[in-house]
Amino acid sequence: MENIVRRTTTDAVYEKLHDEIISLEILPGTKLSESEVARRFGVSRQPVRNAFTRLCNDDLLLIRPQKATEVRGFSMERVELARLVRLSVELEIVYRAVGVWDASCQAHLAENIRWQEQAIEGGDLTKFHALDYDFHKLIYVLSGNPTAFEVMLECKQKVDRICLLSLEKSSEATSILTDHRAIAESLALRDLDAAQAAIRAHLSRLDETIEFIHETHPNFFE
Structure with missing residues (x-):
């Protein structure tokens, strides 16, 4: 019973911190204290320590002995590798x-694109970012390759924070939506050359x- 409680508590702390780091509620370079996070969640330090280890394995935290744990910044090397892997898989x-x-x-993609349009019109960039995620996942699922998305997700998450920051540019969400339309239209026509060209153009925005x-x-x- 004790192991179950510890695992559940660790998961809860991990998932909350993960979401806050990915969404930039907690910014790169922010220092995190085990004791302070434990007080915040009302738990002991052990599940926080476990959650920190998992976040470190995700390349989201930097844990240094005898020094403060901090949210990792962006690594050009990791980002470029993730971009290469993602492009290869999505092609x-x-x-x-x-x-x-x-x-x-096509109907499923069209519905997602309508929601993207509504998110942009409403100025909800966080929602748009989530719909961007869903758009790409739909292509994996509808093509019969859902497991491949889970494999690619690790690479995608390495650049998600940068992608969210890029939405500070007023034109960025609209440009991404335009790319999504081009991908959807190419798939509707079953035009492989056009679809792969649209994917290359879309991911080159990175x-x-x-x-x-x-x-x-x-x-x-x-």
Whole structure:
């Protein structure tokens, strides 16, 4: 029973801190104390220590003996590797998607795009970011490759915080939506060349995003 309680408490602390770091409620470079986090959640330090270890394994925390634990900044090396892996996987996924795409698949993407439009109109960039995530996941699921999305997710999460920061640019969400429309239209036509070109164009925005964030938030980089 004790192990079950400890695991559940660790999960709760981990999930909350993970969400706050990914959503930038807790910014890169922020120092975190085991004792302070334990008081905040009303738990002992052990589940907090366990949660910190998991976040460290996710490359979200930097734990240094005898020094303060802090939220990791962005690593150019890790970001570039994640971008390469994601591009390779998504090019293969649209290849598979084109082979099975039908009106039902397209209807699901169209609904997601309508929600994206509403989020932009309402100025809800956090919701738009979540819908961006869902858009890509839908392509994996509808093409019959949901497990591949889980594998790719680790790479995606390494750049999610940068992507969220990029939405500070007023035109960024609209540009991403335009890319999503191009991807959806190519899949509807089952045009592999167009779909892969749209994926390349979409993911290449990360280069501009990194440059923009490096200029506006240089202290967020390692």
